[in-house]
Amino acid sequence: MYQKRVPLAYKIIIPFALLNIVVASIAGPIARNWIAGKIEQAANQHMRDGALAVQDFFWEKEREVRLRSQAMADRKEVSAALAAGDPHRLLRELLPIKASFSVDSFAVADRNGRVLEGNGGLLNNQATISEWSLFKQGVVEMNSANLVETKRGLQLVGINPVRSAQGVIGVVLVGIDVNPILKEIKEDLHYDLALFLDGKLAASTLTNEQVRAINVDRAVGRVADADKDEITTTDDPGNPQRMILVPLKLHGEVIGSFVLLSSDIEVNAAKRDVVTNTILLNTLVVIVMGLIGYVISKRLSNPLEKVADAARAIASGNLSERVAVQSADEIGDLAEIFNKMADSLEQRAEELTHRINELSVLHDVSAAFGRTSNLEQLMDALIAPALELSKAEACYIGLANDGGIGLLPETWRALNHVDSEERAAVLRDLAVADLEKSSAPVMHDDPNLGHVACIPLRLGDSTNGIMAVSRKNPGFSRGEIRLLSTLGGEAAVAVEKVRLFNGLRESSVNTVKALANAVEAKDPYTRGHSEQVARYSMLLAGELGLSELQKQSLETAAYLHDIGKIGVSDDILVKPGTLSKEEQSAIQQHTLVGANILSAAPFPWPITPVVRHHHERYDGKGYPAGLSKGEIPLTSRILAIADAFDAMISDRPYRRARSVDEALAELQRCAGTQFDPYLIGLFVRAVKGKKEAVAGTPSASVDLRKRWVRSTVVKIGELLIEGYGELAGPRVTGSLEARLNEFMVNAGIDVLVAGGRLEIGFDDNLDFRQEIEVFREVLRTEVDLISSVTGRQVAEKLYRTAYDSLTDAERRVLDFYPLVPQFKQPTDRFGKQ
Amino acid sequence: MRLLRLITVSVVMAITIIGLAGCAKTKTEVSPAGKVTKLRISGSGTAYPLIKILADDYHRRNPEVEFFFLPSVHSKGGIEGAANGTLDIGMVSRELTQKEKELGLTYTLLSDDGLAVATHPDTRITSLSKDVLKRIYSGEVSNWKEVGGPDGAIIVLDRNEDESAKMILRKYILGSPEFFKTTDRAVILYYEKDMITSLKDTPSSIGYLSLGSAVSQKLGLNLVAVDGVAPSVQNIMDAKYPIIRPLGIVTKEKVSDAARSFIDFATAKEGRELMLRNGFAPAK
Missing domain, CATH: 3.30.450.40 (GAF domain)
Structure with a gap:
């Protein structure tokens, strides 16, 4: 399941922050409403308290004004002056204390309510106040006070009777301006005040505009029950006012009402402040919590990240990476364990690397051994x-x-x-x-x-x-x-293997050589021929650029190509002259015979087919299979050329050798018919290039002939002595040998006879003809010497016996040159007597 | 541990920020930077208006000095209070007596305050001669019509004899008590503010008060010229208006630094300009 990667920090912070926001969103408004309610309540309560304070204030002022009037009325001088009807005296008496009493006006009237003197605009002199309810109270000895509209304006007027010995002779009235009182209250309580008497606005701290704006009259009208107070707010949205209407009581009587007004701007501002502040607070808390949460989570995730980084480094191969975290908690534990694990891994890796190195070296060594x-x-x-x-x-x-x-x-x-x-x-x-x-x-x-x-x-x-x-x-x-x-x-195994292999190869090679020797033992003309064929084959192989394996195979095949000749009778092999059809067919069999012989031998190279087909012709008229062109194995084609070339430049019992150039011309003449033309071309070029070496070849084939002759001569010579020895005994043989030796020395012929053995010091400086002459000389002398002792007939008989002991090939050699002409017999085509 | 510290710091920071934000709306009071010095002053009520003006201005400039004006005890009380240490500064509105001079006080004259004569506006009097004044105060003239005013009995407002204002009036106009007796019909007022309200409220009245008070409090009284010389600061400074009383302060000879500084201010250019603006002629 695909999961988007969310860092740990966010997984801690985001739920935290969301929680905060949810709580704030729910609690915030609740708190705000609650606080706003509280503010509202407080404002209302304050207003009520203010109303009470205003009431108290009024009563205080009322009491004050009563007391003042009493104080003034009780002065003896006042009573005396009133009794005397002296207004100036009254003035003199009362004016100084008017100011110190903090009253704004006073008046003194007689029993009938006629004002004698006054100051401050309370009453005009000579005015009558007999109808005043206040006067009526005062004149009957009541110290009272009430709100009165005077010349000055609305005043709180206190009244007290003046007494003399005759009783009440008059009254003193003392007035305090109401407006200053309202101002004082406003300063104290911070409320605007409006005083209503008889439902009409009597005094207020408001300006006319404010009055109009508020429409207090209408608001007052709404309050039906004057006993209850009700807090209302005005309608003006631009200047919302909170107001309370309370009755004004004096002496237990409601004489009017007053309205306290307070601009709600501040209350509203306070509420707004609450909202703003709580929102600010919430936001701040969310941010702070977020920061704290982030810090905390970083403290958790940093070490974890460090561990992850170290793990990454180790995964990418750097096994020495460790975590440097040391906190004493679960993360610290993790880091510690991780480090331990890394140590273990590193150690094992080192061990493994070490082992691998060792194994690698061993492997390389084994591979090297194998090679x-x-x-x-x-x-x-x-x-x-x-x-x-x-x-x-x-x-x-x-x-x-x-x-x-x-x-x-x-x-x-x-x-x-x-x-x-x-x-x-x-x-x-x-x-x-x-x-x-x-x-x-x-x-x-x-x-x-x-x-x-x-x-x-x-x-x-x-x-x-x-x-x-x-x-x-x-x-x-x-x-x-x-x-x-x-x-x-x-190493021991490898040594053994090398030794075995070397041994095997050696024996292999030796086997091949032995086989070749077997063939050559049979037919002296063939001896050395295989070697030469091998040489010429290698020459051509070199021109072609054959591989080692092909060369080895070719070489071995060259050595053994005529092995089949073992199966062919000697008479046919060395018969001079032309061969009959049967004889030819017999010779041609030698390829098959050779292949058969070789097929049994486990050569590591493919010899058999090479040998079988080395007499095929390019034009398909060869034997045994009549293969043509590319059907003939390459090595066979090479062998054919080498074989033919060497045969041409060698002496054979039945013909003389040709020269190299003649041989090459013959090869070229047969190119395309008998031989592969391409190979001919290469061979001719190679031979011409190595003319010097090839020139030595005739001497090699001469050498071959020489060898045949030499060995035949030695053999017949020894046989003769052996026959003589049987006849004549050793002593006579010894004298024969001595006489032979003497003759040789005198003739300058390097021949030694001793102990029945003939040792000829072959002189390679002599050419073949000359050597033949020497041999004839030697054999003639031998026969003559024997004849001189035994007579001719016995000598001939000895010769015949010796002759019969020779191989067919040796007989043919003797007869061909001939080496012992005096005993030469006429032979038929087949060389048979 | 580092984490705990970090959290604590963050929380404290948060609270501080909130607190500051919350406080932003409330009115902050300017609290004095250093130690607050209180100077107790009392004495002549006549001198009070001037000293109050000077003190208010000084406090405005040097909020760390606060002035406490104790209830009026007249010049005499001011001198005695300064001498016995209950007052830092005593206000006086007359010259010291010989005995008072021996109390070891330093007297600093601040202003030559004019004594202005005033009548109720309904008298429609603008000027009076000394002689007329004398006769009014002796009771010889008892109706305004006798001196060019409307018909109405003159209400003579007077101060008590040991009041500096009365003494000054006697000194310059009426004469000493042995030779001049104020009419019985005069209304004796014990405080200048009484004089002021009485002058305002009592028709046909005549009285006298501090020029400075009249001007600085913008009383709107009807001040009359005496011998043709109107009571004004300029006329006082030009020595044309002779009825003056000295307003000054007394302090112990070893005065506190705050008091010294205040006195220096009061007698320096700023103090004098202030007085001038408020109708008090600065002392020469």
Whole structure:
């Protein structure tokens, strides 16, 4: 399931913040409403309290004004002045205390209500107040007060009777301006005040505009029950006012009402402030919480990130990365464990790497062993890894030879080439000693070399060699010894393999040579011919650029191509002259016979087909299969050319040799018919290029003929002496030999007869003709000498007996040249008598 | 631990910010930077208006000095209070007596305050001669029509004898008590503010008061010229209007630094300009 990656920090912060926001969204308005309600309540309560305060204030003022009037009325001087009817006296008395009493006006009236004197505009002099209810109260000895509209304006007027001995003689009235009172209240309570008497606005602290704006009259009209107070707000949105209407009581009577007004602007502002502040607070809290949450989560996620980074580094291969977190909590634990795990991984990786290196070296060594078929190469391939693997300072390796004595071949190497010979010598001595003694690794301590380990190269139960390594420090560990033993084991196997292989190849080669020799033993003319054919085949192969394998196969085939001739009778093989059809067919069989013989032999190269088809013709008229052109194996085609060429330039019993140029011309004439024209072209070019070498060839085939003749001569010569010896006895034979030798010496012929053996010192400076002459001379002399003793007939008989002992080929040689003309017999076409 | 500290710091910061934000709307009072020095002043009620003006201005400039005006105890009380240490500064509106001079006080004259004569506006009097004044106050003239005014009995407003204003009036107009007796019909008022309200409220009245008070409080009284010289600061400074009383302060000789500084201010250019603006002729 695909999950979008959300960092840990956000997983902590976002729920936190959301929670905050939800709580704030729910709690915020609730709190705000609650606070606003509280503010409203407080404002209302304040207003009510204010109303009470206003009431109290009024009563205080009312009391004050009563007391003042009383104080004034009680003064003796006032009473006296009133009784005397002296207004000025009254003024003198009362004016000074008017100001100190903080009253705004006063008046003194007599019993009848006629004002005698006054000050401050309360009443005019001579005015009558007899109808005043206040006066009526005052004159009957009541100290009272009431609101009165005077000349000055609305005043709170107190009244007190003036007494004399006769009783009440008049009243004193004292007035306080109401407007200043309202102002005072406003300053104190911060409320605007409006006083209503008889439903009409009597006094207020408001300006006319405000009055109009508020429409207080209408508001007042709404309050039906004067006993109850009700807080209302005005309609003007631009200037909302809160107001309370309270009755004004005086002496328990409601004499009017007053309205307290307060601009709600501040209340509203306060409410707005609450909203603003709570929102601000909420936002701040959310931000702060967010920050704190972020910090906390970073403290959690940073270490985790560090662990993740370290894990990434390790995954990408850097195993030495560790986490540097040390907090004492679960994350710290995680980091610690992680580090431990990384340590373990690193260690294992190192071990593995080490092992892999070892195995890699071993593998390379094995591969190198597999490639070498040469003991020296093997040793070289062994010493370098041995040094590297064992981290040794010097290494010596010696292979046990078949005799078991000493160590050959051997090799050594030292890290520091100084004293490498000496070191090698020390190691060798130790190794040789241990070779005898044990079949397991042996440790030594040498004062110069330090620690030495001798490890035998073991294969099965036998030890093929020994490896000695040395190192100053530290000593070789068991693991290293084990490794070197493994290496030694591999080396032992490889050594064995090389030896076997070498042996096998040698025997293979020898087998081939033996077979070739068998063929050549049969037919002296063929001897050396196979070698030459091989040479010419290799020449052409070189021009063609054939592979090693093809060359080897060609070479072996060349050696063995005429092996089939073993199955052909000698008479036919060396018969001079033309052959009958049957004889020809018999010869042609030799390819098949050769192939059959060879098919049984397990050559590593494909010889059989080469031999079978080496007499095919390019035009398909050859034998045995009549293959043509590309059907004929390439090697057979090559062989055919080489074979024909050598035959042409060699002497045969039935014809003389041709020259090289003649042979080449003949080859070219037959190109396209008998031979592959392309190969002919190459061959001709090659031969012409190597004319010198080829020129030596005739002498090689001459050599062949010479050899045949020489061996025949030796054989017949020896047989003759042997026959003579049987007849005449040893003493007589000895004298014969002596006389022969004497003759040879005198004739300057390098021939020695001794003990029935004929030793001819062949002189290669003589050409073939000359040599034939010499041999004739030698044999004639021999026969003559024998004849001189035995007579001619016995001599001839001896000759015949010796002749019969020769092989067909040797007889043919004798008869062909002839070598012993005096006894030559007429022969028929087949050379038979 | 580091985390805990971080959280604590953040929370404290938050609270501070909120607190500051909340406080932003409320009126902040300017609280004095350093230690507050209080100077207790009392004495002549006559001198009070001037000293109050000076003190208010000084406080405005030096909020760390606050003036406490104790209830009026007349010049005498001011002198005595300064001498016995209950007052830092005593206000006086007359010259010191010989005995008072021996109390070891330093007297600083601040202003030559004019004594203005005023009548109720309904008298329609603008000027009076000294002689007329004398006869009004002796009771010889008892109706305004006798001196060119409307018909109405003159209400003579007077101050008590030991009041500096009365003494000044006697000194310059009426004469000493041995030689001049104020009419019985005069209304004796004990405080200048009484005089002021009485002058306002009592028709046909005549009285006298501090020029400075009249001007600085913008009383709107009907001040009359005496011998043709109108009561004005300029006329006082030109020595044309002779009825003056000295307004000054007394302090102990070893005066506090705040008091010294205030006195220096009052007598320096700013103080004098202030007085001038308010109708008090600065002392020469």
